[in-house]
Amino acid sequence: MQKKIVLLPGDGIGPEIMDAAVDILETIAKKFNHQFIFDYQLIGGAAIDQLNTPLPQQTINSCEVADAVLLGAVGGPKWDNNPSDLRPERGLLGIRKALDLYANLRPVKGFKQLLSASPLKEEIIQGSDLLIVRELTGGLYFGQPSERNADQSAVIDTLAYTRKEMERIIDKGFQSAQIRNKKLTSVDKANVLESSKLWREIVEEKKQMYPDVEVEHVLVDAAAMKLITNPSSFDVIVTENMFGDILSDEASVLTGSLGMLPSASLAENGVGLYEPAHGSAPDIAGLGIANPVAMLLSTAMMLRYSFALEEEATVIEKAIEACIDKGYYTADLAVKSGEKVSTKEMTQAIIACIEE
Numbered sequence: 001m002q003k004k005i006v007l008l009p010g011d012g013i014g015p016e017i018m019d020a021a022v023d024i025l026e027t028i029a030k031k032f033n034h035q036f037i038f039d040y041q042l043i044g045g046a047a048i049d050q051l052n053t054p055l056p057q058q059t060i061n062s063c064e065v066a067d068a069v070l071l072g073a074v075g076g077p078k079w080d081n082n083p084s085d086l087r088p089e090r091g092l093l094g095i096r097k098a099l100d101l102y103a104n105l106r107p108v109k110g111f112k113q114l115l116s117a118s119p120l121k122e123e124i125i126q127g128s129d130l131l132i133v134r135e136l137t138g139g140l141y142f143g144q145p146s147e148r149n150a151d152q153s154a155v156i157d158t159l160a161y162t163r164k165e166m167e168r169i170i171d172k173g174f175q176s177a178q179i180r181n182k183k184l185t186s187v188d189k190a191n192v193l194e195s196s197k198l199w200r201e202i203v204e205e206k207k208q209m210y211p212d213v214e215v216e217h218v219l220v221d222a223a224a225m226k227l228i229t230n231p232s233s234f235d236v237i238v239t240e241n242m243f244g245d246i247l248s249d250e251a252s253v254l255t256g257s258l259g260m261l262p263s264a265s266l267a268e269n270g271v272g273l274y275e276p277a278h279g280s281a282p283d284i285a286g287l288g289i290a291n292p293v294a295m296l297l298s299t300a301m302m303l304r305y306s307f308a309l310e311e312e313a314t315v316i317e318k319a320i321e322a323c324i325d326k327g328y329y330t331a332d333l334a335v336k337s338g339e340k341v342s343t344k345e346m347t348q349a350i351i352a353c354i355e356e
C-alpha cells in the first residue's frame, strides 16, 4: 500500500515525538511492505518564525491532498505574547476548521503495568477504559465576537453551535458506543447554558435511533468528579469542545501521564488528522526525554482509521505494551521499578518489539 502522509512537527517536543513516529512508520513499512511518503509542512510557532503566519496556505493545500496528517504539538513561551492571530494555537484551530475535523476521539486506556504511575488509587483506576468524543470545530473556540472593547474594560467570547454541528458529533458518540460497551454519557451544563439545553434535547431525540445504547446525562462539574472517583463507570463520553478539552487532560491522569493520551480528529468525508492530546511541553523541550507513546498511539490510530491497516496498528500497540511490560518508561511516568529511558531509547525499544 502506498500512502502520502503530511507531517506537521510544530513546536517544543513536537519535532522530537514526530521523529519517533517516522521511525516507527518506517519500521512498519518495511515489515509489511508498504510505502509511506512523508511531506513535512510548517504549522504553529515554526511557521510564524519562517513565514509570519501560524498556518501557511501551502500547509492547508498539502493536507487537503494527503491520505492522512500527523501533528506533533504547537505553542510555547516564545509566542505567548503575540497578538491572537499570530499565536501558534491559531494554526491548530485553523487546520481543524479548514479540514472540518469535527470529531476528536480520545481513547483513555491505562496499561495495567502503569497503575502505580497514577496518583489515583489503583483500585479506582483498575478496569477503566473510556473514549472521549469531543466536538472540535465549534463552541467557544470559534464563536464570534471574541474580542475586547476599545478601553479594555470588557471582553466577550461567544459560545455558538448550530443544531447540525451538535447532531453530527452526538451521532458520532452513539456510533462509538455501539461498537464499544454500548453506554453513552452525554456531558453538558444544561442547568445553566442554552447551548447545553439544545444539546440535551438532541441527545434525547437521537437515542430513539440507537436503542441498543444506554444513555445518561451528567453535568460537566459532576462528570469531572466522577472521572477520577469512578472512572470505570464510563464507556463513551460525548461533549462539546471546551468541556472535552478539559476532561481529556483530567482523564489522562488515569493512564499515569498526559504523554500517554492519543487522539484522532476526523471529518465527515476527507482527510483525518492524528495528534497526541498533550501540548508542546516547553518545560522539557530539547531534553530528549518526552514520552513518545501518545504520538505513537496516534500513529496507530491513523493506520487503523485512515488506512484500515488494523494489523499494523495492533502491532504498534502491542509493541508499546510489551516495552512497558519489560519495564521501559520515560521520566513523566512515576514508576517505581524498571528502566528510565529517553525518547529515542523508548522508540528503539518499541521498534525492536515490532521487528521481533
Ligand code: NAD
Pocket: 013, 072, 073, 074, 075, 076, 077, 089, 092, 258, 259, 260, 275, 276, 277, 278, 279, 280, 281, 282, 283, 284, 289, 290, 291, 292, 294, 332
Ligand atoms: P502541555 O501538555 O504541553 O504540558 C503539560 C505538562 O505535561 C508539562 O509538564 C509537560 O512536560 C508534560 N507533558 C506533556 N506531554 C508530555 C510528553 N509527551 N512527555 C512527557 N511530558 C509531557 O501543556 P501546557 O504546558 O499547558 O502547554 C504548553 C504549550 O502547548 C502551550 O503553548 C499550549 O497552548 C500548547 N498546547 C498545544 C497542544 C497541541 O498542539 N495539540 C495541546 C495542548 C497545549
Ligand code: IPM
Pocket: 075, 089, 092, 093, 245, 277, 279
Ligand atoms: C488540545 C489543545 C488545544 C485545544 C489548544 C492548543 C488550542 O489544548 O488539543 O487539547 O484546546 O484544543
Ligand code: MN
Pocket: 245, 246, 249, 277
Ligand atoms: Mn487540550
